[in-house]
Amino acid sequence: MGRKIVITSGKGGVGKTTLTASLGIALAEAGKKTVLIDADIGLNNLDVVLSIENKVVYDILDVISGKCRLKQALIQDVDNPSLYVLPSAKLSDSPLLNAASFRNVADALALNFDFVIIDCPAGIDNGFHRAVSAADEAIVVTTPHISAVRDADKVLSLLSGYNLMSVGIVVNRVRGDMVSRGEMMSAGDIVRAVRCEPVGVVPEDDYITVYSSAGRVPFDTVSGRAFKILASNVINGTRNIFDCSARPRLSAKIRRFLGV
Amino acid sequence: MKKTAKIAAERLKNVILADKVAHPERLNDLLKSDITSLLEEYFELYPQSVKVRLQPSEYGLDILIDATAVRVKDFGNFGE
Numbered sequence: 001m002g003r004k005i006v007i008t009s010g011k012g013g014v015g016k017t018t019l020t021a022s023l024g025i026a027l028a029e030a031g032k033k034t035v036l037i038d039a040d041i042g043l044n045n046l047d048v049v050l051s052i053e054n055k056v057v058y059d060i061l062d063v064i065s066g067k068c069r070l071k072q073a074l075i076q077d078v079d080n081p082s083l084y085v086l087p088s089a090k091l092s093d094s095p096l097l098n099a100a101s102f103r104n105v106a107d108a109l110a111l112n113f114d115f116v117i118i119d120c121p122a123g124i125d126n127g128f129h130r131a132v133s134a135a136d137e138a139i140v141v142t143t144p145h146i147s148a149v150r151d152a153d154k155v156l157s158l159l160s161g162y163n164l165m166s167v168g169i170v171v172n173r174v175r176g177d178m179v180s181r182g183e184m185m186s187a188g189d190i191v192r193a194v195r196c197e198p199v200g201v202v203p204e205d206d207y208i209t210v211y212s213s214a215g216r217v218p219f220d221t222v223s224g225r226a227f228k229i230l231a232s233n234v235i236n237g238t239r240n241i242f243d244c245s246a247r248p249r250l251s252a253k254i255r256r257f258l259g260v
Numbered sequence: 261m262k263k264t265a266k267i268a269a270e271r272l273k274n275v276i277l278a279d280k281v282a283h284p285e286r287l288n289d290l291l292k293s294d295i296t297s298l299l300e301e302y303f304e305l306y307p308q309s310v311k312v313r314l315q316p317s318e319y320g321l322d323i324l325i326d327a328t329a330v331r332v333k334d335f336g337n338f339g340e
Contacts, residue, residue, distance in 0.1 A: 146272045153276050182263030189269040193276055 002110040006135035010151030012122030026231030028083035032114040039131040040121040044088030061089030099133035106134035168199030176244035200230030303329035
């Protein structure tokens with residue numbers, strides 16, 4: 001039986017979907033058969049991040065309503081044969097889209113995959129409940145901004161009401177240069193404030209924007225290395241943290257000039 | 261000048277603390293009622309002496325209970 005992990009945050013725009021995609025790729029690269037469920041009904045973007053939006057024929061609602069078989073709705077990633085995606089539904093008001101049906105789909109996928117990663121919608125309403133109910137573990141994503149951490153803390157409180165085996169936090173978009181200058185909170189500051197175990201730290205990386213424009217997720221970059229460490233922590237239960245402060249951020253122009 | 265990261269960390273701590281200690285008005289009344297019932301199992305309480313206060317602390321919330329008992333109930337007679 002595979003592990004079912006929901007990626008959530010509370011606040012939107014902290015990089016949940018990018019992290020879901022990147023973690024999925026890193027797990028697949030590590031040899032783990034992985035499926036990503038886009039649980040952001042009506043506001044789906046996982047397909048765009050992974051550049052599979054033109055391959056979507058069936059979605060999770062089609063599976064739940066019996067319009068297609070689960071296998072038919074899965075889309076295999078071109079670059080990573082061990083990575084699959086179950087696209088989100090475009091309709092958001094179907095009564096079939098409930099916590100029990102989501103859990104059934106996730107359970108069915110867990111029979112054939114090592115990891116089922118669920119991309120939770122922003123907010124803490126029904127979509128959040130559906131996504132979290134289908135998981136056994138949770139990763140809360142935040143950025144080093146007060147508003148994002150505050151929402152992450154609220155989500156951590158809500159998650160304590162679910163029967164989850166583990167809950168960890170990922171601090172995303174950390175600017176090592178700003179942390180070094182004392183201008184941005186460090187991951188340690190955030191972890192201490194929310195009192196949650198850190199599973200990963202991901203640096204701010206201009207390449208994420210560059211790659212996402214081309215419909216790809218960066219893997220051979222500084223953030224890619226952080227995602228690899230995150231995947232290793234998820235697989236092995238280790239807690240190795242990427243050191244963002246070790247690498248001062250260079251502007252894109254300087255990096256192009258230096259050819260790095 | 262104080263580093264902005266330190267300012268942010270302090271603000272974050274205060275914001276999170278404020279969120280954690282925020283509670284509905286009725287919570288105090290319910291808590292007081294339940295605690296009074298529990299204490300009355302063991303003590304003869306001085307009328308209206310139970311006070312329950314919630315106040316922020318470094319780790320979240322301190323629950324301060326103050327009560328005055330006239331005497332301990334006679335355990336020897338329990339259930340007889």
